[in-house]
Amino acid sequence: MNHRLRFLLSWFLAFPLLIRAQSPEVKAIKAGRLFDSERGILLTNQVILISGNTITAVGQNLAIPRGATVIDLSQYTVLPGLIEAHSHLLMEHPGDEDNTLTVTKAVAIEGDALRALRGAARAKSYLDAGFTTVRDLGNSGRFADVALKRAIEEGSMPGPRLYVSGPGLASEGGQVPGLTPGQTQLIVGDYRIIRGVEDARLAVREHVYYGVDLIKIYSNSSPNKTYLSVAEMQAIVEEAHLYQLKVTAHATTDLAIRRALQAGVDGIEHGYVVSDSTLRRMHRQNVILVPTDMDFQLAQRQVDKLRMSLSGEQIRNLAKPYHDRLLRARQAGIILAAGSDMYMGLGLARGPAAKRVLFAYAEAGVPLNEVLQAATRNGALLLAEPRLGRLQTGAWADLIAVQGNPLESLSALERVVFVMKAGTVVKSAVSR
Ligand SMILES: [Zn+2]
CATH class of the missing domain: 3.20.20.140 (Metal-dependent hydrolases)
Structure with missing residues (x-):
């Protein structure tokens, strides 16, 4: 085996370990209004913390961990996907x-x-x-x-x-x-x-x-x-x-x-x-x-x-x-x-x-x-999947944001400005 090949091989072998050692990305979503699907009510000024593909905490004005990526949806209503x-x-x-x-x-x-x-x-x-x-x-x-x-x-x-x-x-x-x-x-x-x-x-x-x-x-x-x-x-x-x-x-x-x-x-x-x-x-x-x-x-x-x-x-x-x-x-x-x-x-x-x-x-x-x-x-x-359909600790980070209040007018659902699936942003047309 020549030297360069050996070097490459050792690098490839080490790389997965490096990836595994990294903790998943933390995201913090500021939700102006949040639909609590269990109780069927809107909550205000909520923060959703996400690690990787999973919600780790939801609550009013939660402290945002250092280094978290902040997504500001404070002008919108956030619902489960x-x-x-x-x-x-x-x-x-x-x-x-x-x-x-x-x-x-x-x-x-x-x-x-x-x-x-x-x-x-x-x-x-x-x-x-x-x-x-x-x-x-x-x-x-x-x-x-x-x-x-x-x-x-x-x-x-x-x-x-x-x-x-x-x-x-x-x-x-x-x-x-x-x-x-x-x-x-x-x-x-x-x-x-x-x-x-x-x-x-x-x-x-x-x-x-x-x-x-x-x-x-x-x-x-x-x-x-x-x-x-x-x-x-x-x-x-x-x-x-x-x-x-x-x-x-x-x-x-x-x-x-x-x-x-x-x-x-x-x-x-x-x-x-x-x-x-x-x-x-x-x-x-x-x-x-x-x-x-x-x-x-x-x-x-x-x-x-x-x-x-x-x-x-x-x-x-x-x-x-x-x-x-x-x-x-x-x-x-x-x-x-x-x-x-x-x-x-x-x-x-x-x-x-x-x-x-x-x-x-x-x-x-x-x-x-x-x-x-x-x-x-x-x-x-x-x-029969408790990780779906709710914005709670342990649920998958599947969520959307809409412009307006869907409990006042369902037409808000026609204005989906943000979609996240499994912690990944798949659509964002959020205005600042
Ligand atoms: Zn059918």
Whole structure:
């Protein structure tokens, strides 16, 4: 070995030790207002101390350690990074097309690689909009969502923390009605079709093997008419819980919800039509609801896209039953986690479009502090991850700053000026 090589080698061997000996960077954030997601209130003049990727202390006028990097957000409201509980990053529906066309084009023409790349751009738009965590629920090809998650995790591209389900487990036909015999193999490009109890168990094992974080099932496969059997769903829940995976069920009708509850699922998506007795059962079973509602602004955009002639008043009247069920769910004490189900191209980037769901809850009459809790604390409960959704000692340093007071007007959430994920600043447009 020549001398220079030996020198280089010794330097490389010593370098990791030097890195390890360094303590992580300490940051101190001055927050003019801070949203306490546990109590649903705003605190003033708070200081958040961060070491590496973790919050080490939060309190009023805390002493700032010598050498800490100070980030002055005293003119803003600081919140935990927002959590989206129901996304479809690898899918885009133009808003005026048959669903079957959208899915079959995605599978047969767009393909998993292009879907993942486009999904990465949508993931970035979520991060810029203040979402530091996103739960992605299928329509993502054959585990292309897992690939996207890994690429973000390893730092190959910017994006929120992803929790991904892989293809949803569905009954015959998935959500793709109308294909001719011989063409239905396209459906397995986006759904895992379940044929019996043993197949249901096998599907969960496949998903575990490919690295999903949770299992998504379709209790009913709307717009298709078919249901998973209760026995199939029970087998899925039992098998998933064996691997500590949660199971959440697409269920749009009261019957579909009741069947999913009978099978023991952990969460219900949509829940558009639901009776009070079913809500009581959900509450008894500690099942979280993700109400994927559209606000008036997005509804108007879709109406325009479809060239329908509906007045603003007619749109509001159509929303009334959904608002009613949301308030009944809240009254029943059910935990609401914010999820948009946004997969349409309606002239907004995906992140800001997804955020409209919070405005939909407010339009229904959910108090603004509870709307913010739905997108922070309750999302963390849904993911069973106490390090998310709160600004407290031991939590991950995922936080955002907005201009204005979101408890006075939710429009403050449209003005995200600062985003930090795992202690790293990923967006800053802070004025001094
Ligand atoms: Zn969905």
